[in-house]
Amino acid sequence: MLQSAASLLGRPFAGIPADRRKGIGLIVLAAVMLLFPVFHNNDADIDSMANAMSYAMLALGLNIVVGFAGLLDLGYAAFFAIGAYFYGVFTSFQVMPLWHSYWAPLAAIGLVQKMNQGGPDLVHFTLSFWLALPLSALVAAFFGVLFGAPTLRLRGDYLAIVTLGFGEIVPIVARNVDSVTNGAAGLNGIQAPMIYGHSFGVSATPYYYVGIAMIALLIFISVRLRDSRIGRAWMAIREDEIAASAMGINLVRLKLLAFAIGAAFAGMTGVFFVAKLQTATPEMFGFPVSTMILVMVVFGGMGSVWGVVVGAFILQLLQSWFLQDLTQWVNAFGALIGVHWVQKVDLVQSIELIFGIILVVMMLFRRDGIIPAARKAPDLDFRAQHAEVKRGGFVGLDRIPRWEKRSGNALEVRGVEVRFGGLIALNKVDITVPAGGVVAVIGPNGSGKSTLFNVITGLVPASAGSIKFEGAELIGLAPHDILRKGVARTFQNIRLFPNLTVLENVLVGQHARLRSGPFSSVLRLPRTRVEEKRARDWVLDVIAMFGNRLTPRAAQTVTGLSYANRRRVEIARALASRPHILLLDEPTAGMNPAETLELAEQIKSLHELGLTILLIEHKLDVVTTLADTVIVLDHGDKIAEGKPEEVRRNEEVLTAYLGRAAKEAVMAEAQQAGAENVA
Amino acid sequence: MTVFDVYLQQVINGLNLGAMYALLALGFTLVYGILELINFSHFNVFMVGSFVALYTLEAFGLSGQTVILAGLPLVGVLLVTFAVTMTVTGTIGVGIERFLLRRLRAVKGPAAMITTIGVSYILFNIVLLTVGADTHNFANPLPTVTWAIGGASLRLRDVLIWIVSAVLMIALTYFVQYTKIGKAMRATAQDPEAARMMGVEVDRVIMTAFFLGSALAGAGGLIFGLYYNFTSFLIGFTAGLRAFTAAVLGGIGNVPGAMLGGLLIGLVETIGSQIIGASWADVIIFAILVLVLVFRPAGLLGRIAPNKS
Ligand SMILES: Nc1ncnc2c1ncn2[C@@H]1O[C@H](COP(=O)(O)OP(=O)(O)OP(=O)(O)O)[C@@H](O)[C@H]1O
Ligand SMILES: [Mg+2]
Numbered sequence: 001m002l003q004s005a006a007s008l009l010g011r012p013f014a015g016i017p018a019d020r021r022k023g024i025g026l027i028v029l030a031a032v033m034l035l036f037p038v039f040h041n042n043d044a045d046i047d048s049m050a051n052a053m054s055y056a057m058l059a060l061g062l063n064i065v066v067g068f069a070g071l072l073d074l075g076y077a078a079f080f081a082i083g084a085y086f087y088g089v090f091t092s093f094q095v096m097p098l099w100h101s102y103w104a105p106l107a108a109i110g111l112v113q114k115m116n117q118g119g120p121d122l123v124h125f126t127l128s129f130w131l132a133l134p135l136s137a138l139v140a141a142f143f144g145v146l147f148g149a150p151t152l153r154l155r156g157d158y159l160a161i162v163t164l165g166f167g168e169i170v171p172i173v174a175r176n177v178d179s180v181t182n183g184a185a186g187l188n189g190i191q192a193p194m195i196y197g198h199s200f201g202v203s204a205t206p207y208y209y210v211g212i213a214m215i216a217l218l219i220f221i222s223v224r225l226r227d228s229r230i231g232r233a234w235m236a237i238r239e240d241e242i243a244a245s246a247m248g249i250n251l252v253r254l255k256l257l258a259f260a261i262g263a264a265f266a267g268m269t270g271v272f273f274v275a276k277l278q279t280a281t282p283e284m285f286g287f288p289v290s291t292m293i294l295v296m297v298v299f300g301g302m303g304s305v306w307g308v309v310v311g312a313f314i315l316q317l318l319q320s321w322f323l324q325d326l327t328q329w330v331n332a333f334g335a336l337i338g339v340h341w342v343q344k345v346d347l348v349q350s351i352e353l354i355f356g357i358i359l360v361v362m363m364l365f366r367r368d369g370i371i372p373a374a375r376k377a378p379d380l381d382f383r384a385q386h387a388e389v390k391r392g393g394f395v396g397l398d399r400i401p402r403w404e405k406r407s408g409n410a411l412e413v414r415g416v417e418v419r420f421g422g423l424i425a426l427n428k429v430d431i432t433v434p435a436g437g438v439v440a441v442i443g444p445n446g447s448g449k450s451t452l453f454n455v456i457t458g459l460v461p462a463s464a465g466s467i468k469f470e471g472a473e474l475i476g477l478a479p480h481d482i483l484r485k486g487v488a489r490t491f492q493n494i495r496l497f498p499n500l501t502v503l504e505n506v507l508v509g510q511h512a513r514l515r516s517g518p519f520s521s522v523l524r525l526p527r528t529r530v531e532e533k534r535a536r537d538w539v540l541d542v543i544a545m546f547g548n549r550l551t552p553r554a555a556q557t558v559t560g561l562s563y564a565n566r567r568r569v570e571i572a573r574a575l576a577s578r579p580h581i582l583l584l585d586e587p588t589a590g591m592n593p594a595e596t597l598e599l600a601e602q603i604k605s606l607h608e609l610g611l612t613i614l615l616i617e618h619k620l621d622v623v624t625t626l627a628d629t630v631i632v633l634d635h636g637d638k639i640a641e642g643k644p645e646e647v648r649r650n651e652e653v654l655t656a657y658l659g660r661a662a663k664e665a666v667m668a669e670a671q672q673a674g675a676e677n678v679a
Numbered sequence: 680m681t682v683f684d685v686y687l688q689q690v691i692n693g694l695n696l697g698a699m700y701a702l703l704a705l706g707f708t709l710v711y712g713i714l715e716l717i718n719f720s721h722f723n724v725f726m727v728g729s730f731v732a733l734y735t736l737e738a739f740g741l742s743g744q745t746v747i748l749a750g751l752p753l754v755g756v757l758l759v760t761f762a763v764t765m766t767v768t769g770t771i772g773v774g775i776e777r778f779l780l781r782r783l784r785a786v787k788g789p790a791a792m793i794t795t796i797g798v799s800y801i802l803f804n805i806v807l808l809t810v811g812a813d814t815h816n817f818a819n820p821l822p823t824v825t826w827a828i829g830g831a832s833l834r835l836r837d838v839l840i841w842i843v844s845a846v847l848m849i850a851l852t853y854f855v856q857y858t859k860i861g862k863a864m865r866a867t868a869q870d871p872e873a874a875r876m877m878g879v880e881v882d883r884v885i886m887t888a889f890f891l892g893s894a895l896a897g898a899g900g901l902i903f904g905l906y907y908n909f910t911s912f913l914i915g916f917t918a919g920l921r922a923f924t925a926a927v928l929g930g931i932g933n934v935p936g937a938m939l940g941g942l943l944i945g946l947v948e949t950i951g952s953q954i955i956g957a958s959w960a961d962v963i964i965f966a967i968l969v970l971v972l973v974f975r976p977a978g979l980l981g982r983i984a985p986n987k988s
């Protein structure tokens with residue numbers, strides 16, 4: 001509904017290109033915001049707006065943690081408190097150490113003052129608001145890492161409860177450390193910001209403008225991060241941690257980064273908030289505040305930058321502007337119908353009840369929020385959907401450069417053992433994949449094939465053995481480091497990032513090959529631009545390997561794709577990292593014979609370009625056409641190894657695969673065939 | 680009082696709190712064991728329970744600590760109050776499951792947990808808006824018999840709280856171990872898919888878990904009132920978090936673990952407060968929560984659940 005309304009509104013401007021329209025919209029919005037205090041000279045309303053901005057900034061910060069990286073933080077207000085107390089302590093008269101001459105340099109630059117209240121000389125901290133903003137961001141980010149580090153290994157719901165705990169501890173500490181925070185009474189006399197020697201004073205207007213500047217900055221940072229290598233990695237983690245780490249994303253580092261940046265936003269907001277209020281008490285930062293920020297993010301749309309800003313404004317202004325008016329109307333209505341309690345209802349009191357209802361209703365009926373983050377790409381039109389399928393194969397592969405020729409063995413698995421409790425999933429298995437070769441692994445269900453891939457890619461630990469890739473030991477490395485070394489894989493039960501587009505999914509595969517960090521992503525340095533452009537071109541080339549199967553669908557989210565296409569996206573994602581060896585776990589499962597043949601051809605072409613391949617496959621004809629060597633696993637043991645046609649005749653293999661009776665049938669058939677040949 | 684007496688007294692107090700946390704922790708554990716969901720609404724179902732109990736007692740004409748009952752009348756009033764409170768909170772729990780959480784069962788991600796936060800908020804604010812923010816004096820008909828043990832004192836009401844909690848926990852253990860639906864519950868907790876295929880009605884099992892958990896939370900709410908002689912709209916959050924910590928400490932999903940964890944957290948709270956001050960009690964408890972989760976996520980009695988990947 002929202003979409004159709006937007007498109008109706010957009011119709012008169014249809015002549016203007018979309019980019020331009022966005023730019024013009026932004027300019028209009030900025031102008032309205034900047035002129036608001038001029039036209040509406042009501043200090044209370046301007047103050048409400050400035051408060052709403054504080055919450056919008058908090059919502060932007062929490063959005064990075066919850067919306068982008070998918071880490072449910074229920075104690076986010078802790079970082080708000082840290083920023084607030086940081087500024088409060090260093091500008092109020094609460095902490096006043098004895099004066100000593102080593103304070104003099106700081107006094108010279110205006111950070112402290114010498115004071116005398118009729119005792120010895122004391123130090124009064126006078127940290128500048130403008131300096132406090134970046135410093136508090138750093139301090140809060142530090143605490144973000146400190147709180148995050150022990151908890152990030154936890155599953156999502158445990159993380160939620162631990163952050164809730166931290167969110168409670170911070171106000172408790174603030175309440176208990178009287179000497180620094182003045183306990184429950186809170187800090188008073190916090191300094192207002194100064195600009196060119198003038199204090200902001202009591203008017204809300206200067207805060208309003210500072211708020212606009214800060215919010216513009218935070219929106220800018222959020223958008224830049226979202227559309228960068230970092231943002232993609234966060235969303236990949238949110239969608240599927242295991243796949244993300246197998247695609248080269250360092251989970252710990254990126255989660256900590258999200259925590260740190262989210263905390264930094266809250267720290268800055270804390271400075272702004274208490275500078276405006278000129279007081280800070282522990283009550284201002286408790287669980288209700290964390291929940292309120294969460295409500296704003298959920299209401300606006302998790303992961304949607306503009307959504308959470310709009311959500312925060314709507315809810316905050318609902319509270320400070322509309323509920324009062326609404327209460328009057330409802331009371332008047334009560335008087336009209338003569339019902340006593342309706343005349344008495346005070347809706348302002350029930351704001352938290354309304355928040356609770358919003359949370360529940362949004363979760364039940366509109367989980368993506370009022371402005372969903374996922375930009376839905378238009379469906380393919382009829383012609384594109386029914387276009388003649390142009391297969392990839394050699395045609396599509398001409399943009400993919402050959403792999404460097406290597407000699408010797410690419411992968412050497414020696415005596416690897418994997419146990420799950422009492423179950424031995426792999427029992428002292430040896431496997432060798434020569435550089436440039438294709439090795440297939442076959443075996444009945446539950447024989448340990450996928451476990452072999454998991455242990456090679458670092459997803460399950462080995463209890464014994466060694467895995468050497470191009471001479472380097474893989475055991476003990478984290479999955480993302482293993483990908484970095486050139487080992488990429490697909491999963492048997494496809495693990496794509498469901499809410500990302502085809503292009504974004506495949507771009508995640510490039511993560512380990514790109515370098516831009518948070519700063520260069522926000523600043524979008526020339527280096528970053530070049531890198532990003534090159535990554536996109538390369539990814540489009542990889543996608544083009546599948547002819548016109550994926551290319552026209554590059555902007556669609558992967559959930560809408562056919563099963564076969566999702567498998568192709570997963571292969572493309574693995575190839576995007578330009579691995580030296582590709583591990584394919586049943587790549588043709590669920591494909592019809594024509595599709596299977598097509599994919600087999602493409603795998604063969606990749607092999608001919610020099611890529612080393614290790615493949616799990618149930619379809620024996622595929623194995624026979626592709627593989628140089630076949631390895632057979634059964635109950636965790638390697639029971640055979642050899643050329644495809646040798647293995648096909650191996651007795652033990654037939655027993656494992658087909659059972660005794662079937663084996664005899666096959667043997668009889670083979671004998672008969674032999675007899676006919678003789679005749 | 681000697682130092683020993685002080686600590687003995689804190690152990691007695693800790694066992695009271697521990698019994699209450701254990702009852703609450705069971706609710707977290709039953710639901711988590713089956714749905715892997717942290718049910719935040721549980722915090723305030725407990726709080727609502729203490730108000731239901733308060734009004735039930737008042738309906739008997741009891742108010743404050745003035746009317747003391749003994750013998751059969753006392754047993755009768757307590758039985759009715761427990762029954763009413765537990766039925767009401769149990770029904771609230773079932774309602775939350777049936778009308779809200781069931782629709783979200785197939786939804787991945789934090790949607791269900793966020794919903795329970797919303798429900799918790801709704802319950803909290805409904806109580807705040809209807810009964811007000813004041814602390815309510817809790818009607819308490821328990822006789823004020825006290826025995827001296829050295830310098831410490833053991834009250835009859837402490838003993839009654841232990842007996843009631845023990846009876847409830849034994850009943851629950853029996854239910855989970857030996858009844859048909861209890862067995863179905865354990866089966867579902869282990870492997871919902873397999874349980875469904877073996878003919879377990881998963882919906883009914885989940886509803887039972889919510890009913891039992893919420894009913895025990897109601898009992899906990901009544902015990903809170905009898906122990907502290909007051910109740911307030913605020914009590915759910917702190918007690919809920921401590922009880923959740925108890926569930927995690929014992930091994931979440933593990934029924935005996937929740938009981939053990941509850942007792943330990945009760946003792947940690949009283950003894951820890953004695954040592955470093957009551958205002959730091961929650962810091963100790965959260966520190967335990969974090970340490971357990973980081974170093975022994977399976978808790979004291981739990982086992983690490985197989986990764987469902
Ligand atoms: N994470 C795990 N925890 C416990 N057991 C596991 C785990 N992963 C695999 N297993 C067990 O290890 C054995 C081997 O499983 P694996 O997935 O490697 O088999 P597979 O050969 O890939 O079978 P399929 O053909 O069905 O894919 C199975 O008995 C499986 O149940
Ligand atoms: Mg497998």
